Amino acid sequence: MRDLWVALKVRLRLVFDPYCGQDARSIRVRCRQGGVLLSGRVENTYRACRAENLARRMSGVADVANELRPDRATRFERKIRTVFGPAPGAPLTAVSDVIEEPPKNDRAVAECASAALQRRQIPVGEAGLEVCAVDRTVYLLGEAPSEAVAKAAEFVAGAIPEVEGVRNKLRVGARTRGTAE
Numbered sequence: 001m002r003d004l005w006v007a008l009k010v011r012l013r014l015v016f017d018p019y020c021g022q023d024a025r026s027i028r029v030r031c032r033q034g035g036v037l038l039s040g041r042v043e044n045t046y047r048a049c050r051a052e053n054l055a056r057r058m059s060g061v062a063d064v065a066n067e068l069r070p071d072r073a074t075r076f077e078r079k080i081r082t083v084f085g086p087a088p089g090a091p092l093t094a095v096s097d098v099i100e101e102p103p104k105n106d107r108a109v110a111e112c113a114s115a116a117l118q119r120r121q122i123p124v125g126e127a128g129l130e131v132c133a134v135d136r137t138v139y140l141l142g143e144a145p146s147e148a149v150a151k152a153a154e155f156v157a158g159a160i161p162e163v164e165g166v167r168n169k170l171r172v173g174a175r176t177r178g179t180a181e
Helices: 002-015 020-026 045-056 104-119 147-158
Strands: 027-032 035-044 063-072 077-087 090-101 130-134 137-141 165-168
Touching (some): 002 035, 002 045, 020 035, 020 045, 035 045, 137 147
Parallel strands (some): 137 165
Antiparallel strands (some): 027 035, 077 090, 130 137
């Protein structure tokens, strides 16, 4: 029963999040002995990282396995979001506001981490790994040519003052672009 309650809390948190809520129907949440499994598809890597970050912060969650598959890499977007709710003197009103994805503070941390990695000759972007940031936690995603590069990337990202944590999700030893088999 406790696992069902934890899964429900995580699911509700995702549904009411301004970013993950748009993908909530396609996110499956399972819980077993406090371990949460997120699976399904989301629009971009930022939403996959954010969903994991939100789940990790919920009480009763011991660990999170993130198997969400993003449809594309994260890129900056400014969208208009319409929310329906009660307004003074009216029962239901549509309110529109602009939402930035990823938000400015997360974008700044990701850009800072990317620049630090590039200064150390660690390939970022199309040529290498992807950097995503959610609430001062940096996620390192994609492929690294070696364990040494993966560890160096984690060290460099963790040394940035604005970063509170690093989630190293790099796959090691994968064939890199431009190399022969």
